[in-house]
Amino acid sequence: MKKQFRTILSLFAFVALFTSCEDFLNEEPRSTWGVDDFYSSGIEADIALSGIYSYLASDAVYGQGLSVIMESGTDEGYYNRRYNENWTVGLYRHTPADNYVKNLWTGLYQAINHSNMFIEKLDKNAFETAEYDTYIAEARFLRAHAYSLLASWYEEVPMPLTSTLNQTSNHLALTQLPELYAQIISDFTFASEHLVLANDPTYVKGRANKMAAHGLLARVYLKMAGYPMNDATKFALAKEQCEIIINDPTNAHGLNTTGEDGYRAHFLSYIENIYDTKESIFEISFSYLRESGINTHGRIGGINGLAFGYGAGADGYPGAYAMFNTTSVLKEAYISNNDSIRKVWNLAEFAYSNGGDAFAVTNVLAGNYCPGKYRRWEPANFDDLAVKAPAGEIEPYILLEGNPTPNKNFTGVNFPVLRYADVLLMHAEADNEVNGGPSALAIQHLDEIRSRAGLVSILDPVDGRPSAVANKDTFFKELVDERLRELCFEGIRKHDLIRWGLLGEKLTLLNASIEGAPGYSPTNENHKSFLRAGLFFDPAKHLSLPYPLQEVEINNKLEQKANW
DSSP, X not given: OOOOOTTSOOTTOOOOOOOOOGGGTTSXXXXXXXXXXXXXXXHHHHHHHHHHHHHHTSIIIXXXXXXXXXXXXXXXXXXXXXXXXOSHHHHTOOOTTOHXXXXXXXXXHHHHHHHHHHHHHBOGGGSOHHHHHHHHHHHHHHHHHHHHHHHHHHSSBOOOOSOOOSGGGOOOOOBOHHHHHXXXXXXXXXXXXXXXXXXXXXXXXXXXXXXXXXXXXXHHHHHHHSTTTOOTTHHHHHHHHHHHHHTOTTOOOOOOOOTTOXXXXXXXXXXXXXXXXXXXXXXXXXXXXXXTTOOOOBOTTTTTSOOBOTTTTOTTSOOBOOOEEEOHHHHHHXXXXXXXXXXXXXXXXXXXXXXXXXXXXXXXXXXXXXXXXXXXXXXXXXXXXXXXXXXXXXXXXEEOSSOSSOOSSOBOOOEEEEEHHHHHHHHHHHHHHHHTSOOHHHHHHHHHHHHHTTOOOTTOTTTSOGGGGSSHHHHHHHHHHHHHHHHTTSSOHHHHHHHHTOHHHHHHHHHHHHHTSTTOOTTOHHHHHTTHHHHHOOTTTTTSOOOOHHHHHHOTTOOOOTTO
């Protein structure tokens, strides 16, 4: 008989919603309301929904877990600290007792439990029907997203659809993937029918919207079409969902084509906390939560940003621990594509020393060869990168982050969950599968993204690569590379590779590129440590996470997976 640990937080433990927002001065704090109370006003409903969003913004989920640490260990990047294995999931060194495995599970189930509670406790008689349905749709959207993340990371999981307030309800069997995805589809579909568009005057920026439901549903269908379900009939459904967004008569979403570099302009919006709802269909908005009175911050741009050591870690400087190295695979993907705009933004290739010197970093084996996508700073003069600052001189830099007094550990950078560029690429992928090769429309969508990146049409006989669209297989390979170039560091790559059955192959390629890089030494401990993800990856174990140890011990109906 499994032991019961009452002191351990169970996967469905009740955690009361909370708020400290001064905007809600007349509201009784959520943490003191009784379980029989109902949400009977818009303010109460908004407080409760903000609490659900806060679980998704927590360290365990998008604050750093899903967005950086657990997504590491692919051909886009890896943990660069040779002297420890703290990012266990990204190094494929985790166990069922691992905190990342436990905390992600707990964070997502907290979001689900409070979504269930919201659905149960929203007072239908206190709202007009349309307003009530919109609130329910938002809760179902958040529940669907949490379950889709659980399904991607753990595969079969328990699926409670009512709130759980005590330990006696912990014993739940696994729900098989077809049933689990049926509920996810139902929730996203309801959300798509009752949420407003992002260009609606009533839309609250930073929250779910109609097209976000369609787009994340398309992502779910693509996952179902790949590993582990391999249900090819879902490609057509993914294509349909993308077309709803692309053909929207209100033109709610599109690519940011501002100036000469819309790609840069778009990502500056996340860094500066300026909502670009045209391209950003759904993002984790730390700024929205702070405005709601919830003290939630991420680590985006800190642990995976451009190294910045000046200031000795004091607040007020855009410090970055830079624990995440990007790869020669990504660099070569840009170079071979004549792709300078996205390369300059995503790789950046510079850092700021403890002594105040902005300097170039071009060696892919350097410990600070880090992503630039969520940079908190830039040199005021890029010419400074080529020269060493004289002793005692501090080279000027520009603070990009929307916080004038940045914190050394936490950032205010919002995180993209779904962008319009991803919708175009998902449509191209699904279209290629449905038609047995790329249609003119699929090629057009690829070219839209290439054009924004300053590239000619893929069909151009001189500077394009017409051979890449010659047939289904070559076009798929092009999309595998294009999704890396466009969507790197957005928490998508690992599960793209898993659903395609390519994770092991790409890790082998990564290690070959590391060992083949100029200056690589098999006796250099830093260089050897960069190989860990590829060496430790085991396809028999690492295409999904084990169940958390404490959940297996608490839940009498939950057995651990084979090989764990």
